[in-house]
Amino acid sequence: MPAYDDQNIFAKILRGEIPCFKVYEDDETLCFMDIMPRTDGHCLVIPKRPCRNVLDASDAQLAAVMSTVKKVANAAKTAFEAEGITLQQFNETAGGQEVFHLHFHIHPRHDGVSMRPPGKMGDMDVIKGHAEKIAAAL
Numbered sequence: 001m002p003a004y005d006d007q008n009i010f011a012k013i014l015r016g017e018i019p020c021f022k023v024y025e026d027d028e029t030l031c032f033m034d035i036m037p038r039t040d041g042h043c044l045v046i047p048k049r050p051c052r053n054v055l056d057a058s059d060a061q062l063a064a065v066m067s068t069v070k071k072v073a074n075a076a077k078t079a080f081e082a083e084g085i086t087l088q089q090f091n092e093t094a095g096g097q098e099v100f101h102l103h104f105h106i107h108p109r110h111d112g113v114s115m116r117p118p119g120k121m122g123d124m125d126v127i128k129g130h131a132e133k134i135a136a137a138l
């Protein structure tokens with residue numbers, strides 16, 4: 001597996017070099033909105049310490065990330081009055097990963113509503129509002 005590359009986009013977000021719509025932060029993890037949301041409320045949870053994905057993460061990183069995933073998933077479910085939550089997590093290019101810093105996608109889901117196709121930039125004002133909505137439910 002290739003080494004961690006600290007020029008990936010999420011490493012830049014962690015260093016404050018590019019902005020994000022923050023939802024939640026603690027000593028070990030950060031949650032922020034995906035800028036190409038496939039669902040309303042689509043957000044990402046990452047560890048603050050570097051690792052590419054689940055395959056090289058430490059048990060402590062995984063535990064911290066999953067704790068935040070559970071916390072934010074429940075808040076997002078409440079905020080969007082969702083009936084369910086889909087989690088997505090990809091490992092290496094063959095596994096569908098595009099940004100090589102470990103992340104879990106959180107998607108609030110409603111019965112009968114499909115996820116939107118990937119790769120379409122969202123409206124920044126709408127995404128900002130969704131971040132605030134989830135943060136308020138935490």
Ligand code: 5GP
Nearest residue numbers: 009020032033034035036090096097098099
């Ligand atoms: P994955 O690696 O899980 O396939 O996908 C990476 C995710 O990062 C995609 O859902 C994409 O929309 C999101 N993404 C890519 N660039 C940025 C960015 O600059 N900011 C944010 N907030 N999300 C991004």
